Amino acid sequence: MLSVEKLSIQSDEVNLLSPISFELKPGKIMGVIGASGSGKSLLASAILGDIPKGFSRGGKVTFSTEGLANSDDSFASVASVALAAQSATVLDPLRTVLTQLLRRVKLTTQRKAESTQSALLKTTLNTQSQYTQLINRQIARCYPHQLSGGMAKKALLAQASWQQTDYILADEPCCGLDSQSAQDIYAHLSYLAKQETRGVLVISHNLKQLLSVADEILVLQEGQLVERTTPDKILSGMSHPYTQALWQAIPANWHKEKVKYAEIA
Amino acid sequence: MLKLSNGHLAYGIGEQTGIQFPDIELLPGQSLGLFGPSGLGKSSLAKVLAGIEALSGGELVLPEKQSGLANPVQWIFQQPEFAFNPRLTLRASLEESWRGEGYQSLLAQFAILPSWLDRRPSQVSGGQLQRINILRALTESTQYLICDEITAHLDMLTQQQIWQSLGQYTKERKLARLVISHDEELLGQVCDSIIYWS
Numbered sequence: 001m002l003s004v005e006k007l008s009i010q011s012d013e014v015n016l017l018s019p020i021s022f023e024l025k026p027g028k029i030m031g032v033i034g035a036s037g038s039g040k041s042l043l044a045s046a047i048l049g050d051i052p053k054g055f056s057r058g059g060k061v062t063f064s065t066e067g068l069a070n071s072d073d074s075f076a077s078v079a080s081v082a083l084a085a086q087s088a089t090v091l092d093p094l095r096t097v098l099t100q101l102l103r104r105v106k107l108t109t110q111r112k113a114e115s116t117q118s119a120l121l122k123t124t125l126n127t128q129s130q131y132t133q134l135i136n137r138q139i140a141r142c143y144p145h146q147l148s149g150g151m152a153k154k155a156l157l158a159q160a161s162w163q164q165t166d167y168i169l170a171d172e173p174c175c176g177l178d179s180q181s182a183q184d185i186y187a188h189l190s191y192l193a194k195q196e197t198r199g200v201l202v203i204s205h206n207l208k209q210l211l212s213v214a215d216e217i218l219v220l221q222e223g224q225l226v227e228r229t230t231p232d233k234i235l236s237g238m239s240h241p242y243t244q245a246l247w248q249a250i251p252a253n254w255h256k257e258k259v260k261y262a263e264i265a
Numbered sequence: 266m267l268k269l270s271n272g273h274l275a276y277g278i279g280e281q282t283g284i285q286f287p288d289i290e291l292l293p294g295q296s297l298g299l300f301g302p303s304g305l306g307k308s309s310l311a312k313v314l315a316g317i318e319a320l321s322g323g324e325l326v327l328p329e330k331q332s333g334l335a336n337p338v339q340w341i342f343q344q345p346e347f348a349f350n351p352r353l354t355l356r357a358s359l360e361e362s363w364r365g366e367g368y369q370s371l372l373a374q375f376a377i378l379p380s381w382l383d384r385r386p387s388q389v390s391g392g393q394l395q396r397i398n399i400l401r402a403l404t405e406s407t408q409y410l411i412c413d414e415i416t417a418h419l420d421m422l423t424q425q426q427i428w429q430s431l432g433q434y435t436k437e438r439k440l441a442r443l444v445i446s447h448d449e450e451l452l453g454q455v456c457d458s459i460i461y462w463s
Contacts, residue, residue, distance in 0.1 A: 176414070176417045249424065252454075
């Protein structure tokens with residue numbers, strides 16, 4: 001289990017992220033929603049121990065594995081958490097997607113021999129699996145500039161999920177994608193959680209997409225946790241006014257009144 | 266009137282490749298949606314309509330461009346950071362396309378604070394910059410707006426605010442819009458009719 005306890009980021013003048021606590025269990029998908037600037041990406045960076053210059057962090061992040069003693073890493077060790085970044089600019093422009101995958105696997109795998117991992121990766125690309133639905137050989141052969149927006153997002157998620165970490169943080173994995181690509185990506189995230197029993201944290205500004213996959217949702221507003229809720233609660237109207245406003249901002253709901261309690265029955 | 270019939274754009278060398286565009290007819294005051302998956306050429310279509318890319322086949326009728334004034338067909342796209350000169354203040358960029366300060370009276374309607382205008386594009390947020398980008402496209406000579414995924418990168422609260430401001434304003438001025446998006450629900454909210462391109 002990944003436990004976040006009173007995690008915060010602040011300087012003497014400003015509070016970027018107010019103390020926030022939650023746990024992410026293997027096999028579960030936790031969504032994080034909020035407007036731009038609400039601290040969603042900061043939360044992911046803070047879990048990884050990466051803090052903006054001039055700021056300090058408070059609280060702690062711990063990992064515990066079933067049957068093993070708690071490992072108090074203080075902050076996420078590379079072996080436990082992988083980040084699927086928001087922007088494709090983190091891809092190396094001079095290497096193909098496949099080369100980058102192999103390199104990433106090499107850099108992060110200590111437990112298994114790298115050659116086994118590389119062989120595994122190549123085999124995976126040649127067989128039909130959830131992984132080849134995410135990224136096929138055609139994408140793997142491309143350089144980043146040859147990828148469309150959707151392909152790039154898939155390559156980013158592939159990099160993160162190939163690392164065999166217990167937890168995945170996906171920062172806006174579907175931002176700007178058409179609905180088919182978004183569905184492919186959410187299907188993969190579900191697979192990582194439900195089939196591979198990893199803990200998945202998905203950051204998004206699209207509440208509608210989160211409602212369909214998340215087990216729980218954290219709602220952030222200006223660096224503060226507004227509430228920790230579930231899709232069912234949101235859909236039945238039992239939520240904070242800010243969460244309601246986010247629900248009403250989904251285009252299909254623009255002219256709708258807020259969800260009424262009566263609709264549940 | 267803005268009208269495209271049987272439009273075709275060829276690319277590549279020596280190959281029979283290219284994009285066949287759907288027919289489009291846009292009348293003043295109308296809001297037309299264009300829906301389709303990634304990779305069809307929606308943004309190429311926007312470039313053709315904005316007069317940036319020339320058609321290789323078909324017929325295109327565009328409103329007349331008056332010398333010294335901004336293009337009556339304005340293309341607004343997804344990433345406003347590519348639409349501004351990074352060295353100019355936002356005020357300078359606005360005045361460049363408005364040929365003056367005519368935009369001032371619209372700042373409040375588009376929820377833009379006057380203090381942002383003395384900054385450069387990199388010093389405001391994506392949502393703030395997109396609002397200024399939209400305002401920049403609404404010059405007095407503008408008649409047609411090509412809204413190419415203009416809110417796809419923004420959070421939904423900002424998206425809603427932007428479409429409310431833009432909807433009200435285009436109605437007042439009877440501007441025509443072509444709204445390109447892969448969010449069908451959004452198109453349902455902001456368009457009179459939708460072209461499904463596949």
